[in-house]
Amino acid sequence: MAEEQSAAIGYKPLYMQVRESLVQRLIDGRWQPGEMIPSEIQLAQELNVSQGTVRKALDTMVKEYLLVRRQGRGTFVAQADDAKLVFQFFRLKPDEGGAVYPDSRLRALDRAAATDDEAEMLDLAPGAAVIRMERLRSIGETPVIAETIALSADRFPGFPERDAVPNNLYHLYSTHWGITIAQAEETLKAVAAGADAAALGCSVGAPLLRVHRLARDLSDRPVELRISRCLTDALHYAVKLT
Amino acid sequence: MAEEQSAAIGYKPLYMQVRESLVQRLIDGRWQPGEMIPSEIQLAQELNVSQGTVRKALDTMVKEYLLVRRQGRGTFVAQADDAKLVFQFFRLKPDEGGAVYPDSRLRALDRAAATDDEAEMLDLAPGAAVIRMERLRSIGETPVIAETIALSADRFPGFPERDAVPNNLYHLYSTHWGITIAQAEETLKAVAAGADAAALGCSVGAPLLRVHRLARDLSDRPVELRISRCLTDALHYAVKLT
DNA sequence: TAGTGGTCTAGACCACGAC
């Protein structure tokens, strides 16, 4: 690396510095999703470190789903629409049968002033403009999820019209604004169905799984606040604890 | 390692073979919880591999929470009652304030024939004997979780009487029978309160978070089936997606 | 056959904790 190690205080291992330098290339868009990155040997020469140090940095980025290794071919920048990555942030599975990714129907798309909660979670000034969406997601013909999604309007200029919004939003964020969703925190509660009951085809007061998600980009900045109300009669939320 | 690499088919990296050999020492009880294990150098000599290979095996075991490294001191076998490990399998957090670990009151403890569901999940013969517990868990004076726990009676001979069952069951499994819970799969649903309503102090039909957990030991064998019904008025289930 | 990542080795030096 160009800079020398500073004093003991604030010390960062070399491979973490390499990692940060490589993540910056993703943030800057110098490396685009799907693109093959230089080989470990090339990166090592470029950064003046050994191949082993580059390897350790790449290994951590692979574990973070930022890169994908393909033996014999090379290392590639992960894409939000990779079949496996689609389920990185989607944990609802049918009780019977394999994983499915529900279709979406956009019921509303507005610009509005952020609520206090939205402003705080998204790190915006009070009352800043947000893009807010209401979606109904279905498996086959059966509606299973009602979603409210809020985005900072500033970060998504030229957001598409209602008919042009695709099902996979994270892929849209990536292709149109170069924003990669790298991690998310979810909090789950059981709640009684209220205004969503009609859309979901359940009775008022029926138990719903409410999932509150804050999604962050590569720089850890909050990007999207999403609140989903899920019918869990034939679905469940799956978690592996290891 | 003693055995040579077999043909290409069924190939396992050396560090994974080392890992399996070390995990076996935990399964056998040759390494006890809290114990310091030999240094990397010693293990490398003993197994006839390099220190780097031992290190890679230890690194994976640390990530699995089986070992704990303490720089300058050594590497230790993880204990189920380590402050941090208690929360490895407990994801409910108060909406406000820091993490808490609820107290438990055992309402029932029986031996009974396994239900079909229990037999299948725990990999038992139909109708085999299980130990079944009903617990009510509270934060302060407020009941928040009703739990049903099923264990294979064969694997837990001499299970304590009702008054002698501690709050931390996984620590009990470890100390009395040498069974380490290494991983668990949870499935979550929202359900309406039924028979538990009285104990939890909510109304019948109130939404509860139902958590279905299958816990496995170091050999991946299912050990415990636990179904929790949680009041999520002031609690939430937290998940980090990375 | 050439180039890539995957694994393995051997040795060096540093940071930390116990003595």
Place this chain on the structure above:
DNA sequence: TCGTGGTCTAGACCACTAT
């Protein structure tokens, strides 16, 4: 000061993929 884990290097060979 000593022993531990933490990091870094340099080089070797293997397995996989594409050509």
